[in-house]
Structure formats: C-alpha cells, structure tokens
Amino acid sequence: MRTDHRAEPAEPAAGVPGHGATAVAHPNIALIKYWGKRDERLMIPYVDSLSMTLDVFPTTTTVRLDPAARADGVTLDGSPAEGEARRRVVDFLELLRERSGRSEPAVVDTRNSVPTGAGLASSASGFAALALAGAAAYGLDLDRTALSRLARRGSASASRSMFGGFAICHAGRGAGAAADLSSYAEPVPVPDFDPALVIVLVDTGAKAVSSRTAMRRTVETSPLYRAWATSSKADLAELRAALRRGDLDAVGEIAERNALGMHATMLAARPAVRYLSPATVAVLDGVLRLRSDGVSAYATMDAGPNVKVLCHRADAARVADAVRGAAPGCSVVTARRGPGARLQTEAGR
Ligand code: DP6
Numbered sequence: 001m002r003t004d005h006r007a008e009p010a011e012p013a014a015g016v017p018g019h020g021a022t023a024v025a026h027p028n029i030a031l032i033k034y035w036g037k038r039d040e041r042l043m044i045p046y047v048d049s050l051s052m053t054l055d056v057f058p059t060t061t062t063v064r065l066d067p068a069a070r071a072d073g074v075t076l077d078g079s080p081a082e083g084e085a086r087r088r089v090v091d092f093l094e095l096l097r098e099r100s101g102r103s104e105p106a107v108v109d110t111r112n113s114v115p116t117g118a119g120l121a122s123s124a125s126g127f128a129a130l131a132l133a134g135a136a137a138y139g140l141d142l143d144r145t146a147l148s149r150l151a152r153r154g155s156a157s158a159s160r161s162m163f164g165g166f167a168i169c170h171a172g173r174g175a176g177a178a179a180d181l182s183s184y185a186e187p188v189p190v191p192d193f194d195p196a197l198v199i200v201l202v203d204t205g206a207k208a209v210s211s212r213t214a215m216r217r218t219v220e221t222s223p224l225y226r227a228w229a230t231s232s233k234a235d236l237a238e239l240r241a242a243l244r245r246g247d248l249d250a251v252g253e254i255a256e257r258n259a260l261g262m263h264a265t266m267l268a269a270r271p272a273v274r275y276l277s278p279a280t281v282a283v284l285d286g287v288l289r290l291r292s293d294g295v296s297a298y299a300t301m302d303a304g305p306n307v308k309v310l311c312h313r314a315d316a317a318r319v320a321d322a323v324r325g326a327a328p329g330c331s332v333v334t335a336r337r338g339p340g341a342r343l344q345t346e347a348g349r
Pocket residue numbers: 029030032033034035043049123124154155156157158211212301302303
C-alpha cells in the first residue's frame with residue numbers, strides 16, 4: 001500500500017483517441033449506514049444514510065471514448081478488470097451510453113490508493129470518480145445532484161462521495177422513475193465539526209462475501225433487518241441534531257450503535273454474514289478502554305473487519321497508539337473530512 005495516503009495516484013496512461021476526462025474522488029465512511037436495496041436494478045436503498053468523505057485513499061479514474069474499439073477496456077490498478085468488477089463498470093458505461101445517445105466503447109483506467117473490496121469504501125470513491133469522468137467523456141451536462149444520482153447506479157454509497165465533508169443519501173420515495181429521481185445525495189453543512197477518523201486496517205484482503213450479496217441476503221432472510229431499518233430513521237434524526245451541536249460524543253454513540261445494529265442484522269441472516277474478525281473485536285475492546293479512560297472514541301465498521309474510530313483531532317495520536325496496542329501488526333491511517341469528487345482540470349491541472 002502507498003505510504004502517502006493523501007497523494008493522488010499516478011495519472012493513468014494517456015494516448016487513447018477520442019473524448020476523455022479524468023476525475024478524482026475520495027471514499028466516505030457512513031455514520032448512519034446504508035444496508036439493503038428496495039430496487040436492485042435502480043440501486044435504491046431502503047434507508048437514508050449519512051457519511052463523512054475522507055481526505056485519504058483517493059481514486060483516480062480516466063474515461064476515454066474509443067470509437068475504433070470493439071468493446072470497453074477496463075483496467076484496475078494497471079491490470080485488466082475481470083468478472084464482477086468488470087461487469088459493474090461495463091454496465092455503468094451502458095447507462096452512460098443510453099443517457100448520452102452515444103455508442104462508442106470506452107477505455108477506463110482506475111487507480112485506487114486503498115485496497116479494493118476490503119470494506120474500505122473503494123466502490124464509493126470508484127463509482128463517484130467513474131460517474132464524474134464518464135459523464136464528462138460522454139458529454140452529459142449534469143449538476144451535482146444528478147451526478148450523485150448517477151453515481152448511485154454504480155454503487156449507492158458512491159452518491160455521497162460526490163460531496164465533501166458530510167453528506168446524506170436519501171432513500172427516496174415511490175417506485176421506478178419516481179424512486180430514481182428522489183434518491184440522491186446532498187451535503188449536510190456542518191463547517192465547525194471537524195473530527196478525526198482513525199482507520200485501523202486489521203485486514204486489507206478482499207472480503208469473502210461482497211456487500212451486495214450480503215445486503216441482499218440480510219434483507220431476504222434476517223429477522224432483525226426491519227427493526228434495524230426502523231431504528232436507523234431515529235438514529236439519523238438524532239445524529240443530524242448532534243452534528244449541528246458539534247457534539248462528538250453524541251455523534252459517536254449514535255454512529256457506533258447504528259453500525260453494530262447493522263452487523264447484528266447480518267449475523268442473524270441465514271446463513272450468517274460475519275465480517276468482524278477477532279482483531280476487529282480486539283480494537284473494539286481498545287475503544288471501550290479509551291472511553292473508560294475518558295477519551296471520546298467511537299467505532300464504526302463496514303462490510304469488512306476494518307475499524308474506523310471517530311475522535312477529536314487532538315486525541316487522534318493517542319487513539320492510534322491504543323488501537324495499535326490492541327491489535328498488534330495492524331496499520332493505522334488518520335483521516336479528516338475531505339473534498340468531493342472533482343474533474344482533474346477543476347483541481348488545477
Ligand atoms: C456497509 O455501496 O458498497 O459500507 O450499493 O451494492 O454497491 P452497493 O453497496 P455499497 O455498500 C456500502 C455499505 C456499507 C455502508 C455504507 O457505506 O453506507
């Protein structure tokens with residue numbers, strides 16, 4: 001893994017004829033989680049979610065139209081993408097062609113600075129960058145709201161990475177076109193709330209069960225899913241109020257219970273999906289010890305064993321030391337709120 005997690009990866013190779021654009025996007029970590037789709041084709045979530053976009057682990061994606069090609073070309077970190085990863089990108093390109101009325105194949109080159117598929121939100125930064133670069137390459141003139149809707153079709157969490165800082169993704173209302181229109185992300189402005197998120201990488205290998213498969217199984221079989229989805233609504237309202245007050249303890253408590261509740265729904269799925277490993281639990285114990293020592297530290301976990309610990313910036317070094325002690329051998333990266341997705345020309349290239 002790269003040592004400078006803030007650096008944007010080397011620019012992908014140029015030289016493909018046709019229209020092209022490069023976009024950079026950062027992952028986001030949800031404090032109120034999205035888990036479960038009510039429409040898998042349109043990628044409409046069951047629940048609203050709220051996240052913080054990070055200033056680490058950017059994804060850089062270039063999309064160039066290649067009229068001479070017979071098929072789309074997709075490379076991920078310099079190697080041809082295969083299987084499910086390739087299919088998701090090609091499906092997204094089909095959507096761009098349908099929307100733009102163009103038919104050219106595209107060459108997509110994606111560089112991640114975060115391990116792909118390890119529950120570190122690489123699909124959020126990946127599809128946010130692909131939506132922005134792809135829309136520009138295919139000549140679609142979309143505002144941020146429309147871009148967040150478009151990114152949602154690639155990966156619902158990607159809609160939130162269109163925005164910097166804190167963002168909410170609305171689950172939307174109704175069905176079909178109405179649901180598509182009403183499910184989008186927007187910023188949640190809390191300029192004075194600027195915490196640290198200490199990311200504990202206990203395992204960066206690809207997960208055994210994709211989040212897509214896991215959330216489908218949870219919705220279909222977990223008796224706990226509906227209860228969590230209902231309590232998540234109350235969590236969101238409370239979290240928004242806590243953010244407005246800049247109350248890190250309240251934000252952390254709500255985020256931690258929301259995440260643990262989401263993992264409980266998966267543990268009750270049939271068969272169970274368990275992303276949390278012994279090292280995850282060791283870090284969670286470390287977080288509890290920090291709290292009993294008076295440090296405001298709260299954990300959240302996504303579709304993988306890695307833990308993200310929310311704390312005050314001034315406590316980040318102490319939190320990082322504590323989690324290293326709790327799970328020896330893990331690496332730790334401290335993030336803060338980061339920028340929304342942008343085209344590289346906008347970034348001042
Ligand atoms: C646990 O957005 O990766 O990270 O929409 O199927 O691509 P798809 O799933 P994805 O799921 C993210 C789930 C989560 C919680 C969250 O980020 O809100």
